[in-house]
Amino acid sequence: MVAPASGLLSWLWRDHLRQRWGALLAALGLMAVEGATAGLLSWLIRPMFDQVFLGEDRGAVVYVALAVAGVFVARALAGFGHRVILARQAERISAGLQRQMLAHVMTLDLAFFQINPPGALIERVRGDTATLRGLWGPILSALGRDVVALLSLLGVALWIDWLWTLIAIVGVPILILPLARLQNRVRQTAASARESAALLATRLDEVFHGITTIKLTGSEAHESARYDRAQAGYLRAQFRSESSAAAIPALIDLVAAAGFAGVMLYGGLQIMDGTKTLGEFMSFFVAMALVFEPLRRLGSVGGAWAQARASLERMRAVLDQQTSLANPARPAPIPPAQSLTLQDVHFAYADAAVLQGASFTAEAGQTTALVGPSGAGKSTVFHLLTRMADPGRGRITLGGTDLRDLDLALLRRQFSVVAQDTALFDEPIATNVRMGAQSATDVDLQRALADANAGFVATLPQGADTPAGPRGSALSGGQRQRIAIARALLRNAPILLLDEATSALDAASEHLVAEALARLGQGRTTIVIAHRLSTVRQADKIVVMDGGRVVDQGTHDQLLARGGLYADLYRMQFKE
Template identity: 35%
Template sequence: MTDLKDPPQLRTTDDTAPVRISTFGTLKRLLPFARPAIPALLASGVTAGIATLAGLAFPLVIQWIIDGPLTDGNASGLWLPGAVLVLLGVVEAALFWVRRMLAARPTMRVEADMRSALYDKLQRLPVSFHDRFPAGQLLSRAVSDLATIRRFLAFGAVFLVVNVLTFVIGVAVLLVLSWQLGLIIAALALPLVVLCLLYETKYQVLARRSQDQVGDLATTVEESVLGIRILKAFGRSAHLGREFRREAIALRTTEIRKAKAVSVLWSTVIALPEIALGLILFLGIRQIADGTMTAGTLVAFFGTAMGLRWPIDSIGWLLAIANESATATHRYFEVLDEPEPITDPAHPVVPGTSRGSLHLRGVGFGFTDAEATGKLLHGLDLELAPGETVALVGATGSGKTVLTSLVNRLHDVTEGAVLLDGVDIRDMELAEVRRRVAVAFEEPVLFSASVRENVLLGRPEATDDELAEALRVARAEFVHDLPWGLDTRIGEQGLSLSGGQRQRLALARAVVGRPEVLVLDDPLSALDIHTEAQVEAALRSVLGSTTALVVAHRASTVLLADRVALLAGGRIAATGTHSELMARVPAYRDLLASREEVGA
């Protein structure tokens, strides 16, 4: 089931064929978004570095105390180094607080900007992208992946640099204190680098798999919530529950494998310094016994080496954050890199006269897998005069809905052109096309907002009179009986309303403001006969002044039209009035007869 929900080209969860990405090269792509935060992040790094160096200075002050006042028996000489220790502690604590405050706000702004960019991109991407890309995968990119990236910018990136520099500076201090013992600590770098390189390849694949599985899980939850009525009605809640548990267990398994990979690295990173410290202690005590090292120097050396434990121990954790952030970044830019085939032209054309004429000329269309399924439309010609209503009739699967989606560029034709007032709509700005062309779909989509906001979605500047007229035309006056009238918030997807009520609100949204071209995809299918007759009567006042293309499945809807077009074989097979087609086109007569029998 999971394989069917995810586009294969955007998945990297296969052990046998992992997609290898460059962690550093991928993270570099964050630079355009992160650039405004760089000064704050640099300041955060500087304060963290100074705070860490203040911590490294503690053992040197202790050396001063041991080899100075304590050795000399000068108790009064302890005041100055004691004050220095207190000052270093206060400075370290204050700077770590400052570091967090410096990094928090800018990185949250970066996250917000990236989320806005993703949302804007999703709005620009064609419907075909959303048809094949699960919503849960998009939600996981917009929420969990961006949170991972923010944590990396605010903490991981800063401390990767700070801890490496701290290690280098700390080793330099150790070499000054005792070059023989310092070389032992310095020698840790080589096995750690080799181990980290081996670890990175494995962990990167696991991190990507985990993030994809989070997206799958989110998709399952979303589908279960949106389809809760169907699941309950058919008693299939347990089936989806098993699917959810299967995906949750798969995610748990991946997370355990990630934990194992990190634990191996972390245990090795911890074990190597422990061995080195034990060796240092043994050799240092021998040097004290030989008189070649003072006790204060050994304490300072050992304290500094212990101070390097956090920079060394944190390598595994910080590398895990870096790899997860790299895969999250890769997933994020997979969406941003998607092509946008439906865009504004470089030099948009505005029709000189707004009359509302619509001409589909030699139109052909096929989805991306047209080689397998064949083209839905080819060589289709249909012309609507200004103010004319044409009913589009065809068998199920003939391409009626696809044809209506071409009129306002939800899809683009693959052949021919759609002309609005004589201008190819691909030469017009998208906003202009969609201002002139309003659509009511067969499946009404409403949002978790007020009735007013849903109806005025496409024309928020409409007046109260225009809103009232649209509700009257759609026979949606029932909204005034809702608890708060037009300000009543309807539930997600409008499921708190009946199917007919949702369809009438969607129709009101389409007709508000009297668009030049109105496309209605079987807008009355959910209405009872009495309400349908009322809506049809009110629609005539709108259709008299608007060019309309109406997908019709019933004779009552066909009778609203001035002319009928029969879609068959990917072309307009016949046009004429309803009575003309009934008299001379057997295919049309049989189609309507079969539907009337079904309706009866």
């Protein structure tokens, strides 16, 4: 799964860097100026010694002083400039990556979300891009500034004495192999640190969403211990990654030590012999001392890049995931008669078979009820009808056309769904109800709320403008369900799917809402899942499911007369 670095770079360039080339080029230019000041400074040391200190040239002292000051001013301005530009660009690049990730993740299948829990995805979208944000600066400035500094300093050193230069840097090539090894290690450990960070985020997500359950069951210590274990893994990996990265500049210092000692020995003897001036030696010495600084930084860039690459690879892995729900190139038109048929449908979550050859038809304009014990696969049928996933075998048709031949967005537009766990968002209730029906008028909105028996909305402090709270947490279960029903009513789509739509309501509200839903269902293809069999008696057809199969179907009276599973379920409830 290791993407080649060139692939990562071309993706970054194409999607995130190319449109900022102007700003990046300006930053690189300023970095080059800052880098060149190092060479200039070491070059000025020679006249400082040979003309000012030793030559006692009073004219030269002024120009050398001014030149040194000028170099520092240039460095200050260039350094400030590129840091400001980069800080801004780094934020924007990370923001762009986040946008790209989010947009892509939303296209993926439910199967992807089962493998990748919310916490882990949050860590990918936010954590991995944040890691990168901290690495752009060092990487780019090393490339812009340190490469130029290195070249200019080496130029000065070579200009003074190529043999000295050679002695000083002869050890550098020895580093290539260990540096490559270290980089690899940094990348691997950084990847496992990011992996652990995702696990930490998942744990936190679970704890905060399950906080009431944790308190009620006294599981605080258990959860803390789980978190500690995850954290220990993260700390270990992160520490390994950081210490491997820190070893890179340390290695370069070791080579520097050998180089300096060599030049000191050889050059020192030459000065004593009078073949070289003190100014030349000092200039060279400063140049070499300064050379190792950018060299070390370029070395840490190797580490930073290896860490960045771990994050980039994780992002790329998500972006490379494709939904298996292909949209047909030339979609068939949506059929006018909206009957729904399952033909020998098989479906499995990972390896767990859920539907094992389910077949039935929900006739156009009629109400079909799905009943059966919990776990029979009823909700899964709704998932497949709305193409959250495709069946493994068999087919599902709408008006005789395979769902896979229809445009996905158009297909989903045919459904109003009240699911078992319809999501609300931390936006005004009105906005929540309008999801999927943006063009509805206020009058329609009020009617939908009234039909859903959601009169409570009017009594809230800001009425329909009251925020629903994150994941609808400001509302009770029954209130959330009524908002979800209002949403489905307002959407007013040709097919109505109701999955335990009134299960959280009290008997009185249920009666009212059931009436509104019955009114809405009139003339529409409706499929209802309900545990309370009293609510499905009126259905045109009742489909009985068990263990992923349709075991019986017919009207209430037919099924009771036949005395199968339905009759058993009905009698059990009737006794209650």
